[in-house]
Amino acid sequence: MLRWMTAGESHGPALIATIEGFPSGVEITTDDLRAGLARRRLGYGRGARQKFEADEATILAGVRHGVTTGAPIAIRIGNSEWPKWETVMSADPVDPRDLLIDAGTGDEREIARNRPLTRPRPGHADLPGMLSYDLAEARPVLERASARETAARVALGVLAQALLTQVGAIRLVSHVVAVGSQRATSRVLPTPLDEQALCEASMRTLDAADNERFEAAVDEAKRAGDTIGGVVEVIAYDVPVGLGSHVTARERLDARIAGALMSIQSVKGVEIGDGFAQAALPGSAAHDEIMRGKDGHLVRTSNHAGGIEGGTSNGAPVVARAAFKPISTVPYALRSVDLATGEEAVGLHQRSDTCQVVPGALICEAEVALVLADALFEHAGGRSVTEMRRNLAAYLHRVGERA
Numbered sequence: 001m002l003r004w005m006t007a008g009e010s011h012g013p014a015l016i017a018t019i020e021g022f023p024s025g026v027e028i029t030t031d032d033l034r035a036g037l038a039r040r041r042l043g044y045g046r047g048a049r050q051k052f053e054a055d056e057a058t059i060l061a062g063v064r065h066g067v068t069t070g071a072p073i074a075i076r077i078g079n080s081e082w083p084k085w086e087t088v089m090s091a092d093p094v095d096p097r098d099l100l101i102d103a104g105t106g107d108e109r110e111i112a113r114n115r116p117l118t119r120p121r122p123g124h125a126d127l128p129g130m131l132s133y134d135l136a137e138a139r140p141v142l143e144r145a146s147a148r149e150t151a152a153r154v155a156l157g158v159l160a161q162a163l164l165t166q167v168g169a170i171r172l173v174s175h176v177v178a179v180g181s182q183r184a185t186s187r188v189l190p191t192p193l194d195e196q197a198l199c200e201a202s203m204r205t206l207d208a209a210d211n212e213r214f215e216a217a218v219d220e221a222k223r224a225g226d227t228i229g230g231v232v233e234v235i236a237y238d239v240p241v242g243l244g245s246h247v248t249a250r251e252r253l254d255a256r257i258a259g260a261l262m263s264i265q266s267v268k269g270v271e272i273g274d275g276f277a278q279a280a281l282p283g284s285a286a287h288d289e290i291m292r293g294k295d296g297h298l299v300r301t302s303n304h305a306g307g308i309e310g311g312t313s314n315g316a317p318v319v320a321r322a323a324f325k326p327i328s329t330v331p332y333a334l335r336s337v338d339l340a341t342g343e344e345a346v347g348l349h350q351r352s353d354t355c356q357v358v359p360g361a362l363i364c365e366a367e368v369a370l371v372l373a374d375a376l377f378e379h380a381g382g383r384s385v386t387e388m389r390r391n392l393a394a395y396l397h398r399v400g401e402r403a
Contacts (some may be wrong), residue, residue, distance in 0.1 A: 002374040004156050008077075009112075010146035012083040014056075015077040017152035021377065022062065024070035025385035028162050033075065034059040036158035036366075037151060043358025044202040045228075055151055056080060063087075068159075070383055075155045088114050093271035110340040115345060118340035120202070121347035123328025130339065137340075138348070139315070147265040147356065150363045157366020160373035162209060167388045168376055174359050174365035176204045177321065178231035179214040180221070186210055189235060189317075204358045222354045227265070227327040232358035234320050234368045234374075239307060240396060241315035241403075243375040252311025253318075253375055259366040261322045273306020288316070298403045312372050314373075320368055324360045327352050 001021055008015035055077050060072030077087075087098050099114045116137040120126030129141030130396040164170040171192040177184045186207035190198060198204050203214035214230075221228035244253025257269045278286050286304055293299040300316050307318035334344035380392035 001042045001118050002160075002370070002377050004370065006152035007158075008149065008152065009089060009143035010148035011081065011089050011143060012079060013089075014079055014151040015075070017075040017155045018072060019062075019156055020072040022068055022070070022159065022163070022299045023072055023377075023382060023388055024068055026159070026162050026166055027066055028059075028063055028068060030057055030059055030161060032157050032162065033059070033155050036154055037077070038363075039184075039199060040132070040151060040154045040359045040362045042199060042362075043204065043355070044215050045222070045355030045358070047354050048161075057155060060319075073159065075152070076109050077151050077155060088139070101152045116340065117348050118173065118346045119336050119338045119348045121328055122334045122336060123199070124348075127339075145265065150264065150359075151317050153370075154265075154363060154366045157369045158365075160366070160369035161371045163385075164369060164376060165234075166239060166385055167380070168238070168392055170236060170376070172234060172365050172369055172372075173198070174204070174232060174234045174361040175206070175231045176230060176361055177216065178232060178392050179203065180228045180356065182210075182213045182217045183231075184210045190207045191235075192237065196386065202358075204361050204402065207216060218355045221326075225330070226354075227314055227330050227352070229324040229326040230355065230360075231323045231360035232322055232357055232364050234322075234361070234365050236307070236318040236368060236372055237319045239313045239315070239372065239397060240376075240379075241313055242395070243313040243372065243379055244308065244311050246310040247313055253313055254306075254308045254311055256322050256371045256375070257308075257318075257368055261320060261364055262358070264363055264367060266327065266360070267322045268325045271306075271321050272308055272320050274304045274387070275306070275321065278304050289313075299340040318368070318372070320364070322360070324357055327354070327356055356403065387402045 002019060003021055004019040006015060006017050033325045034057050037057060042137060051200040058076045060074040060076050062069055062071045087094055101114055109128065117139050118137050120130060120138055125141050125145035130138055135141065141173040153283065161172060169303060171188050173192045175190050175198055184207065188206065190206055194206055197206060201211050203211045205211050217228060245251035254272045261267055288300040288302045288305055291299055291301060303316045306320060307313055307316040329352035336345050336347040380388050380395060382388040382391055397400065
């Protein structure tokens with residue numbers, strides 16, 4: 001079993017990502033992590049924060065000379081803006097007088113960073129977090145609940161994708177399929193070979209007309225002082241049949257993917273394959289018929305199931321989509337209550353993007369990669385890449401005999 005977790009706050013000194021159970025022999029470098037984190041910073045509709053806040057990735061443990069050792073892996077993602085936040089985010093006590101200094105930027109919409117944040121923002125974790133953890137202000141909540149934490153998840157996703165590719169030649173790709181009410185018109189599914197073109201497209205889509213409409217939707221939201229969400233899709237190619245299981249609820253691959261995607265900040269809906277559209281089809285049209293291909297192998301006539309049946313991968317590409325709500329921090333502040341005074345107020349303002357769906361696609365890709373890597377490890381586990389390859393090859397040989 002692979003086990004991973006992240007630690008750290010949005011404006012803390014660093015984010016930390018750890019994973020244990022990872023086999024030896026996976027080739028990975030700091031440059032691979034940097035490239036993965038750079039992809040997360042792309043996209044139309046990003047805020048000013050992306051221009052000055054850099055991701056400083058460092059591998060602390062578990063990798064030697066570009067190869068994993070089998071020991072737990074630890075990654076540090078430093079915050080280049082930490083000097084500005086040392087006082088308000090200090091782990092040790094500070095002089096209360098230091099927190100009275102106005103450390104803001106002069107923007108009336110932005111709360112000075114040293115002041116207590118007592119006006120929770122609708123749509124964020126602020127209010128339930130303050131109440132459930134008995135906190136006087138929202139700073140400890142929003143710092144951990146922030147989507148900045150996903151940088152650590154993306155770093156872990158780079159490791160997971162390296163394992164998937166080097167053990168089973170499994171590769172993933174992600175793209176944007178909707179922004180607000182604008183849905184993609186192209187039915188061409190991208191492949192991993194399209195990654196460069198997707199990174200070069202401002203809205204992470206291969207269709208120029210879709211890209212233009214998506215940009216226009218973001219522009220309209222920004223002009224209105226608002227934010228906008230959308231839907232992203234992750235596709236995993238060459239996933240072998242048999243990952244996951246029908247035996248127990250916790251082993252079901254679709255449930256694990258859905259849970260991983262729902263754990264991402266702002267995600268409010270998940271579907272596998274045709275999901276909700278499949279619910280509107282008659283049974284005779286909703287399922288993927290099984291046939292013999294020209295080479296004698298079993299093939300499917302469609303992929304409505306998104307590559308998963310009965311909680312188990314069926315050999316077709318695994319397809320998952322996630323719906324991102326509009327970012328909750330809107331320039332047009334929403335009504336709230338100041339918990340310090342009990343009086344009506346407007347929610348506090350923190351810098352944010354207008355649209356997060358492009359980085360959202362990469363974050364979803366990382367989460368799906370982690371789930372698939374864990375499922376692959378369960379099925380073909382070993383302490384080294386060589387052992388995992390041998391186990392997987394033996395299993396696939398038997399599958400080939402039967403299918």
